[in-house]
Amino acid sequence: MDSNSLISKTATELSGELESGNCKAVEIAQAYLEQIDRVDGKVHAFLHRDDDDFLAQAKDSDERREKGETLGPLDGIPVCLKDVISVEGQPLTAASKILQDYVSPYDATVTRKLKAAGAVIGGRLNLDEFAMGSSTENSAYGPTRNPWDLERVPGGSSGGSSAAVAAREAPLTLGSDTGGSIRQPASLCGVVGMKPTYGMVSRYGLAAFASSLDQIGPFSQTVEDTALLLETISGHDPLDSTSYPTEVPSYSEFLKQKHEPCTLGLPKEFFGEGMDDEVRTAVEKAIEFYKGKGYEIVDLSLPTTDLSIPVYYVIATAEASSNLARYDGIRYTSRSERAENAVDVYAKSRGEGFGEEVKRRCILGAYGLSSGYYDAYYLRAQKTRTLIRQDFERAFEKVDAILTPTSPTPAFKFGAKSEDPISMYLSDVYTISTNLAGLPGLSVPCGFTESGLPIGLQLIGKAFDEGTLLSIAHDFDRELQFGRQAPNLED
Amino acid sequence: MSEEPSMDIDYVTNLARIELTQEEKDKFQSQLGDVLKYFEKLQDLDVEGVEPTAHAFPRFNVWDEDVSKEGFSSEKALKNAPKSRNEQVVVPKVVE
Numbered sequence: 001m002d003s004n005s006l007i008s009k010t011a012t013e014l015s016g017e018l019e020s021g022n023c024k025a026v027e028i029a030q031a032y033l034e035q036i037d038r039v040d041g042k043v044h045a046f047l048h049r050d051d052d053d054f055l056a057q058a059k060d061s062d063e064r065r066e067k068g069e070t071l072g073p074l075d076g077i078p079v080c081l082k083d084v085i086s087v088e089g090q091p092l093t094a095a096s097k098i099l100q101d102y103v104s105p106y107d108a109t110v111t112r113k114l115k116a117a118g119a120v121i122g123g124r125l126n127l128d129e130f131a132m133g134s135s136t137e138n139s140a141y142g143p144t145r146n147p148w149d150l151e152r153v154p155g156g157s158s159g160g161s162s163a164a165v166a167a168r169e170a171p172l173t174l175g176s177d178t179g180g181s182i183r184q185p186a187s188l189c190g191v192v193g194m195k196p197t198y199g200m201v202s203r204y205g206l207a208a209f210a211s212s213l214d215q216i217g218p219f220s221q222t223v224e225d226t227a228l229l230l231e232t233i234s235g236h237d238p239l240d241s242t243s244y245p246t247e248v249p250s251y252s253e254f255l256k257q258k259h260e261p262c263t264l265g266l267p268k269e270f271f272g273e274g275m276d277d278e279v280r281t282a283v284e285k286a287i288e289f290y291k292g293k294g295y296e297i298v299d300l301s302l303p304t305t306d307l308s309i310p311v312y313y314v315i316a317t318a319e320a321s322s323n324l325a326r327y328d329g330i331r332y333t334s335r336s337e338r339a340e341n342a343v344d345v346y347a348k349s350r351g352e353g354f355g356e357e358v359k360r361r362c363i364l365g366a367y368g369l370s371s372g373y374y375d376a377y378y379l380r381a382q383k384t385r386t387l388i389r390q391d392f393e394r395a396f397e398k399v400d401a402i403l404t405p406t407s408p409t410p411a412f413k414f415g416a417k418s419e420d421p422i423s424m425y426l427s428d429v430y431t432i433s434t435n436l437a438g439l440p441g442l443s444v445p446c447g448f449t450e451s452g453l454p455i456g457l458q459l460i461g462k463a464f465d466e467g468t469l470l471s472i473a474h475d476f477d478r479e480l481q482f483g484r485q486a487p488n489l490e491d
Numbered sequence: 492m493s494e495e496p497s498m499d500i501d502y503v504t505n506l507a508r509i510e511l512t513q514e515e516k517d518k519f520q521s522q523l524g525d526v527l528k529y530f531e532k533l534q535d536l537d538v539e540g541v542e543p544t545a546h547a548f549p550r551f552n553v554w555d556e557d558v559s560k561e562g563f564s565s566e567k568a569l570k571n572a573p574k575s576r577n578e579q580v581v582v583p584k585v586v587e
Binding site for chain 1: 498500503504505506507508509510511512515519522523525526529530532533534536538541542543544545546547548550552553555563567568570571572573574580582583584585
């Protein structure tokens with residue numbers, strides 16, 4: 001099978017080809033390495049590659065298959081990880097200078113699960129430094145470019161993970177989502193991206209940004225592939241005390257069953273001003289699609305929506321300022337050569353090692369937690385978070401899922417928002433409240449602008465009901481398959 | 492909280508243990524002032540009597556059996572340290 005045909009396939013299709021003996025895992029791995037050689041000079045999704053290790057894992061997979069010891073549907077399928085997820089013996093920079101020499105001494109739980117499933121773990125994917133940003137422009141190692149238009153951002157913070165799937169450099173990737181960092185880049189790059197319910201996937205081995213909001217989740221061309229990857233990485237983990245003790249059903253089996261159309265809610269606050277016209281048109285078409293399938297569409301209100309951004313930025317920066325205190329120049333980060341005493345080591349190493357947005361957020365977080373301001377900012381934000389959560393609880397008494405656009409606009413140009421933090425923060429306006437409420441959300445491609453930029457549809461589900469959410473998204477995706485379209489990256 | 496929100500940037504950067512250049516201080520002072528102004532929205536809502544949410548779902552402390560487990564060797568744990576000697580991290584002099 002030629003390499004172009006291999007890299008255009010979904011993970012589910014590749015799995016079928018491997019099973020029927022039409023190709024080898026090594027051929028798949030080689031096809032992706034060739035594609036990365038061909039296009040990553042333009043896209044820059046990857047921060048690090050270890051081709052020998054990648055091919056060796058693929059060879060191991062082929063040997064298992066020959067012996068009839070295949071580990072499951074992901075055996076032999078490449079999966080690449082955002083550079084905040086630990087893989088033993090591989091670098092983890094979080095796209096920061098402060099971790100430029102760091103090598104993970106252990107596997108994250110998701111990595112361990114992927115290895116146990118036989119997945120072939122590939123290179124390290126670019127992001128906004130420490131997952132702080134919405135454009136991947138905050139990477140200390142240079143931005144990732146949107147494969148659909150190299151002059152535009154891929155979204156962020158998991159921009160490397162979304163661009164790699166869009167550019168067919170990997171069939172599956174993992175990212176992390178704290179306020180939209182999986183769904184927004186998925187939307188801007190025209191692929192599927194999902195943030196699971198808080199607690200569904202272990203955070204052990206994920207470089208923490210805001211611990212009460214962070215979740216790891218999949219990217220893929222199709223909802224079917226996302227289901228396959230999600231069921232592999234989910235489940236309770238004693239190493240993460242916030243991971244939830246719940247059963248993980250086989251989502252891919254669940255998608256094969258017949259599902260009755262259910263009720264979808266449209267929150268009026270998400271359909272107001274600030275939405276691009278072409279995004280609106282594409283989302284309205286998707287609503288018509290669901291109506292045509294027999295879904296009931298109801299209007300609803302989430303009155304606290306406009307408070308979600310200030311609540312998020314108070315809570316997330318507070319948690320970040322605390323979490324990032326570990327990067328102190330003492331134990332496992334680079335240390336400033338100029339430091340003369342212990343406090344100096346902290347301040348100078350962090351001053352030299354952190355990029356601008358990370359510094360801004362750590363300072364903002366320290367301010368919100370500081371004496372005299374705690375009640376006005378942090379405590380008030382936590383109380384408002386309760387009201388946001390209750391808004392969703394009320395909405396889910398009436399509907400099975402909530403439908404919104406993922407991002408108010410398609411991919412924007414480099415530099416368009418990078419000097420204005422608030423305008424950058426507003427690009428997450430539709431995704432942030434999901435994290436505050438801990439709910440699962442996914443973005444599925446729902447069309448293109450006239451100039452060929454992808455548009456994403458967001459579906460938000462009930463807590464720990466990933467199956468229903470995936471089946472609703474699959475109803476749309478299996479027929480329209482916008483994520484199967486690939487950008488032209490030839491010269 | 493009625494007056495214009497502002498931030499003593501020197502005080503807060505010291506709390507955050509981050510050294511900034513003068514140029515960064517000036518830039519952040521103005522940008523973070525705008526962000527704080529934006530946060531003022533939070534003061535509009537009445538949250539009297541509302542319980543704060545720390546996690547979206549109730550979480551409880553988890554206890555582990557009090558038995559020793561295999562951990563990292565000190566060699567492995569120190570591999571990323573910028574300076575180490577005799578199985579310990581080397582730091583600048585702390586006590587005068």
